[in-house]
Amino acid sequence: MSGKILTEKGISFIEWQKRIKKGKVSSQEIVQYYLKQIKKKNQQTNAFLTINQKALREAQKADREISKSKSADLFLKKPLLGLPIAIKDNFCTQGLPTTAASKILENYLPPYDATVIQRLKKAGAIILGKTNMDAWAHGSSTETSDFGPTHNPYDLERAPGGSSGGSAAAVAAAMAPAAIGSETAGSIRQPAAWCGVVGFKPTYGRVSRYGLIAMASSLDCPGPITQNVKDAILLYNILSGPDPKDATTIKEKPVLINYKKPLPKNLKIGLSQKYLKLANKEVAQKILEAAKVLEKKGAKIREVSLLDPKISIAVYTILQRAEVSSNLARYDGLRYGRNRSYFGLEAKRRIMLGTFVLSAGYFDQYYLKAQKARTKIIKDFKQAFKKVDLIIGPTSPTVALKIGEWEKNPMFGETQDVLVEPNSLAGLPGISINCGYNKEGLPVGLQIFGPQKSEELILRLADQLEQWQK
Amino acid sequence: MLKTTLFFIVPGYFSYGRIKTNVDKVKILPDRLSLLANLKITASEKIKIARQLLKTVNFFAILDNIDDLDKFRPTFQVTKNENITRKDEAGKSLSQKLILKKEKYFKTKGGITKR
Numbered sequence: 001m002s003g004k005i006l007t008e009k010g011i012s013f014i015e016w017q018k019r020i021k022k023g024k025v026s027s028q029e030i031v032q033y034y035l036k037q038i039k040k041k042n043q044q045t046n047a048f049l050t051i052n053q054k055a056l057r058e059a060q061k062a063d064r065e066i067s068k069s070k071s072a073d074l075f076l077k078k079p080l081l082g083l084p085i086a087i088k089d090n091f092c093t094q095g096l097p098t099t100a101a102s103k104i105l106e107n108y109l110p111p112y113d114a115t116v117i118q119r120l121k122k123a124g125a126i127i128l129g130k131t132n133m134d135a136w137a138h139g140s141s142t143e144t145s146d147f148g149p150t151h152n153p154y155d156l157e158r159a160p161g162g163s164s165g166g167s168a169a170a171v172a173a174a175m176a177p178a179a180i181g182s183e184t185a186g187s188i189r190q191p192a193a194w195c196g197v198v199g200f201k202p203t204y205g206r207v208s209r210y211g212l213i214a215m216a217s218s219l220d221c222p223g224p225i226t227q228n229v230k231d232a233i234l235l236y237n238i239l240s241g242p243d244p245k246d247a248t249t250i251k252e253k254p255v256l257i258n259y260k261k262p263l264p265k266n267l268k269i270g271l272s273q274k275y276l277k278l279a280n281k282e283v284a285q286k287i288l289e290a291a292k293v294l295e296k297k298g299a300k301i302r303e304v305s306l307l308d309p310k311i312s313i314a315v316y317t318i319l320q321r322a323e324v325s326s327n328l329a330r331y332d333g334l335r336y337g338r339n340r341s342y343f344g345l346e347a348k349r350r351i352m353l354g355t356f357v358l359s360a361g362y363f364d365q366y367y368l369k370a371q372k373a374r375t376k377i378i379k380d381f382k383q384a385f386k387k388v389d390l391i392i393g394p395t396s397p398t399v400a401l402k403i404g405e406w407e408k409n410p411m412f413g414e415t416q417d418v419l420v421e422p423n424s425l426a427g428l429p430g431i432s433i434n435c436g437y438n439k440e441g442l443p444v445g446l447q448i449f450g451p452q453k454s455e456e457l458i459l460r461l462a463d464q465l466e467q468w469q470k
Numbered sequence: 471m472l473k474t475t476l477f478f479i480v481p482g483y484f485s486y487g488r489i490k491t492n493v494d495k496v497k498i499l500p501d502r503l504s505l506l507a508n509l510k511i512t513a514s515e516k517i518k519i520a521r522q523l524l525k526t527v528n529f530f531a532i533l534d535n536i537d538d539l540d541k542f543r544p545t546f547q548v549t550k551n552e553n554i555t556r557k558d559e560a561g562k563s564l565s566q567k568l569i570l571k572k573e574k575y576f577k578t579k580g581g582i583t584k585r
Contacts, residue, residue: 205549218547250549314532325507332508341510348509349519353526355507356498369533371544376536378545410522411529427548452549 005441006041006153007196010174013083013231020066020082021075027059027066027082027126030177034084034128037175046150047160047169049089050097050130058126059084079234081124086176088167089130090137091222092211093117096127100213101145102135102344105337114211115243116180116222123238128176131166135344136328137182137215139163140190140413141406144346149403152195154442158400161191162413167225168195178226178235182212184219185316185424186396186417189432192225193395193445196434198466199225200232200459201420203452204427205250207236208243216323217248219424229433229463233257236455250453257456259463267461269294270304270388275419278309279394286436286444287394293468294392302388307380311373312421313414318357318370319425325354349410378426385451390461394419395432395445423449431462435469498523 019025035055042048052058062082066074075081087093090100092110094117099105113121120127134144142150142165150165152158153173160169164181168191171179181188183201192199200223207222214220224235240254271291276284291301328351333339343351357366384391396416406412414421423430430449437443448465450458500520504511511519533539 203549205551248547248549248551251551311532311536314530317526318530329508340508343509345515345518348504348507348511348515349522351507351509352500352503352519353523355503356523356527359503359506366527366530368544369539371546372539372542373533373536375542375545376539378548379542410526425548 005155006044006173008174010171010177010227012227013080013178013234014228016083016177017075017079017234027062028056030082031055031059031084031126031128034176037173038129041153041173041175044151044156045153045169045173045175046148047131047166047173047175048086048129049099049101049132049147049166052096052127052129055084055126055128062124062126078122078124079238080120082126083124084126084128084176085120086128086131086167086170086179087117088133088164088179088181090133090182090213090215091116091180092213093127093130096130098130098213099147100136101133101147102342102347103146103338104331104340104342106146108337110211112211115208115245116239117211119238120180131164131170131179133166134163134346136213136324136347137163137184137187138324138346138350138413139406140186140416141401141403142166142169142191143403143406144344146344151403152400154196154400155440157402158442159194159403159405161194161396161400161416163187163191164199164225165191165195168192168197168199171195171197171225171227178224178231180222180235181225182220182222183424184216184221184320186413186420188223188225189420189430189445189447190396190417192432193434193443193447194400196437196443197225197227198229198232198431198433198462199223200236200431201424201429202236202240202455203250203429205248206240206254206429206453206455208246208249210243210245214327216320217327218323219320229431229459229466230259232431233259233459233463236459240455254453255456257459259460261460263460263464264389264457265298267299267390268302268388269299270302270384270391272304272306272391272393274306274308275393278418279397282438283394283396283398283444286438287392287446290435290446290465290469291392294465297464297468304384304388304391306384306391307377307422309418309422312377312425313411313418315370315373315377315425316417316421317353317411317414318366319374321350321354322358322367323354325351325358374425377422381423381426381428381451390448390450390454390457392446392448395447399438399440399442399444420447427452429453429455429458431458433462433466498527
């Protein structure tokens with residue numbers, strides 16, 4: 001390892017929750033601790049773009065509420081009361097700058113909160129600040145940010161992954177106890193894998209996109225980035241559920257997940273050789289070791305035959321660029337922020353490709369074909385899940401790469417996310433957890449994904465595996 | 471900015487690993503695309519973007535290798551949400567007379583002020 005290390009084993013969200021409930025610590029003390037951590041480490045990591053100047057005042061308010069309340073139900077109603085959380089900078093936060101890491105929105109102050117933010121605030125959480133990301137979430141390394149790249153706390157010369165790289169780096173460096181990210185295809189799970197933390201992407205539509213700056217609307221999905229699976233469960237229970245402001249949310253209410261519930265017996269878990277072959281040897285080895293742990297604990301590991309994930313690179317690139325060109329058309333300098341000349345090269349490239357695949361003469365050749373291939377991918381997964389309950393595999397083909405690698409390949413993000421793109425295209429839920437480290441001490445991520453709406457099983461298995469690997 | 475349009479014509483044969491496929495000739499016209507996308511690009515960006523777009527479009531040929539693609543209907547929404555709009559229901563409303571009586575419904579600042 002060549003760069004400086006800034007990782008730190010932090011105190012989990014659930015641990016802070018216990019301490020605050022017992023009166024062992026105040027919300028102000030927690031917020032002050034993280035503000036100090038940010039002051040100490042942000043210059044090197046560039047994980048945060050904005051710090052909420054009102055965070056301490058809000059913590060004081062939370063402390064007053066705790067001391068005044070005589071009701072035992074207070075923490076049932078507000079399970080996150082007094083706990084600070086970091087937010088990716090593409091979620092609208094009322095009165096707090098929201099830039100999507102683009103100069104276009106540098107001075108944009110949203111007049112409203114995203115549903116995710118509303119739900120966190122309702123649960124008592126305090127917004128600590130807004131985290132860095134690839135500009136408009138275009139990338140997988142947080143290097144396309146107009147405000148400079150984020151550095152991986154495991155090695156500052158390496159990228160943290162992306163596009164939610166600031167959120168993942170903040171959690172890994174104990175600059176925040178937990179964070180919120182968003183994913184189109186891998187933007188939560190891949191940075192979580194590269195930074196050795198947990199990243200959970202629910203089924204498309206489980207968490208509202210209202211107030212999330214749109215990238216590719218048929219794929220975008222918010223989710224938590226945390227230190228452990230239990231924290232992810234806590235946040236998922238708060239964030240998920242239908243929202244009248246987002247017509248694409250799933251109408252049925254999700255099951256509240258209880259991690260204490262035992263796993264079903266004879267759990268069948270799939271493993272695909274095609275996925276393993278795309279990962280480097282060190283990464284594939286760690287996945288096989290985790291599979292052995294699962295087998296030892298009674299799970300049945302089965303080989304599953306899945307479509308070549310490389311097909312998904314093409315499908316994803318076409319669909320994502322098409323939706324990007326449409327979604328970013330609104331930034332015309334009249335309604336939001338600055339004019340279009342402020343778009344960075346990556347955004348321009350994506351908008352132009354999207355315009356191309358949607359243009360007359362090419363629509364059928366590219367866009368429509370990609371939508372048909374998307375159906376084929378969905379059906380392929382449906383077939384696979386007739387044989388197994390869940391599938392495991394590497395989250396990313398590699399460990400964290402050096403800063404600067406992305407510039408060498410115009411499809412860098414797509415190739416880095418090749419192992420999560422197929423399940424994202426199908427709208428499936430998935431999680432990335434740490435499953436060890438390579439020789440250089442860099443974290444390796446393992447993904448578990450399942451059929452739509454199988455969050456409960458995924459999270460419970462991930463929680464168990466996390467315990468078994470300790 | 472270059473005034474001439476750059477043409478990049480892709481020969482009809484691509485390869486990606488072991489996959490080989492035939493695709494029609496593809497023209498990438500950066501000037502036309504930037505105009506459609508309402509983007510201004512510099513001459514150097516134009517050359518860079520056009521080359522990269524071409525490389526990316528070449529990769530899409532992988533989809534031509536899927537034989538049975540026409541059997542599938544396109545997917546636009548993965549969770550199959552349908553009929554998201556409710557039926558219109560006429561609710562009670564104030565009468566014109568009542569509205570005109572109550573000034574508060576029309577209290578707005580004048581759009582044009584006297585100089």
